[in-house]
Amino acid sequence: MNMEKINLLAVTHHSRKNINPIRPEAAQIIGLHKSGKVNVTVLCNPGSTLIPHLEKEGITVLTDPLDKKVSISTISYIKKLIKEKKIDILHLFNNIACSNGATAAIGTDTKVIAYRGQTGNVSRLDPSSYLVMLHPRLNKIICVAQAIEKDLRQFLWGDKSRATTVYKGHDQSWYQGPPATLDEFPLHQGSFKLSMVANLRPRKGLSVFMDALALLPDGLNIDVLLVGADPDNIKIQEMIERSTLKDRVHALGYREDAPEVAAASDVIVLPTTKREGLCRAVLEANSYGIPAIVSDTGGNAELVADGNTGIVVPPSDAQALAFAILKLYNDRDLCKEFGRKAKERAINKFNVEQGVSNTLEIYQSLINEN
Structure with a gap:
């Protein structure tokens, strides 16, 4: 088993002022960082409400506009980061992150994970689905509920177990x-x-x-x-x-x-x-x-x-x-x-600890496939 720290690049985008929508995501990223098992780098949009919370914990935060579903400059930047930081896991937290990040990972050995937050809006007949949840470069899709996992599996080609569930963690x-x-x-x-x-x-x-x-x-x-x-x-x-x-x-x-x-x-x-x-x-x-x-x-x-x-x-x-x-x-x-x-x-x-623990297990299982 690989006992070295996992090099993680998490890509996300947040523009809301309200901290409540980002708390579970920020808590998960911070929890991964504090686990001592992951070297975390976060790529987010300039001005993201995530930045001060992550930097306070000593997490490396980089920025990119992340404002286009397919951006040549964003894809090139992510590909550069994958190579320079020897990224093991690329975790993509929204559709813009997914379409650019998964495309950037083509031709690399990096394992790619997408986030899935709701049912619907996926179809094998819709070309845009192949930029996100049906992107052929995705190794795993973490769904926030079992119902979402079940819904997504009916559309996936090949290995249906690529969709799995990890509940978002909240802190009292x-x-x-x-x-x-x-x-x-x-x-x-x-x-x-x-x-x-x-x-x-x-x-x-x-x-x-x-x-x-x-x-x-x-x-x-x-x-x-x-x-x-x-x-x-x-x-x-x-x-x-x-x-x-x-x-x-x-x-x-x-x-x-x-x-x-x-x-x-x-x-x-x-x-x-x-x-x-x-x-x-x-x-x-x-x-x-x-x-x-x-x-x-x-x-x-x-x-x-x-x-x-x-x-x-x-x-x-x-x-x-x-x-x-x-x-x-x-x-x-x-x-x-x-x-x-x-x-x-x-x-x-639905606590933070279970979210971090289950995500770490997924990371390690993907690393062990190599």
Whole structure:
């Protein structure tokens, strides 16, 4: 077995100001660095929110625009780094990194790993898929959930086991802040608060959520917090109208304290209709002891143990979602018990240590193939 340190080049891109979306990725890279088994170099875009966190840990960070799906200059730079740094593992964390990085690795002995975060958007008949998940140079594709692995395997040529699963790791120290103060919103005294934290693309299921609210009995004391929903957006306003609870549905817009908003809720709801990954918002809420109601899409059913840490409903089923909301509204003790167990599950199953350990095993298995 090769006992020398593994030379890793991780390629990624981040432009968001909010640290929450990058925490699991940064924690994994830092964990690999701290393991003492990996020499880590990171290539990211200039101004990436990753840079200060990685450099603080003594990790070598290099930059490239990483702004084109296929860039001759980026491909040449990555190929140069592979040669100069004798890279053993090239780990590619998004599509731009994948298309350029995997192409740069052609003709080298470097093992290439891609990251896969959600189901869908892969087809053997789509030429663009061969630049990313179906790129012939990929040795391994690390999926964030077993459902994503299963979905991807049906499209892979040859060795299906190239797709595997490693859960993103979260750290409880990230979730020690107090719940968000929501005094600026006209919330009702003692209300049961439902929150939805999402970018609110159509597939996130806001319309299903609003239809479910319209099916609830009259007179319930609830408030609904929509993080990511622009209160001035006409389509958002129209969907809120269909809830029949206009004065109880609050569009909060973009917020950097989304986890703390979830912490101020009783339940988080994610009624995605298709193409879900391992939803960060659910893990953030669970880490605060807040249970979730999710639809059975992507990795959601792996995050939530139905009937134990939360409730899983069929996708696009407003009636089932309404029943789930009413169940927890009527049984606050059960709701709190789900939250307690959800936090335990987040700590035990979705921690940083398991993510780093499982990734290291994949690295070593690829190195041992030589």
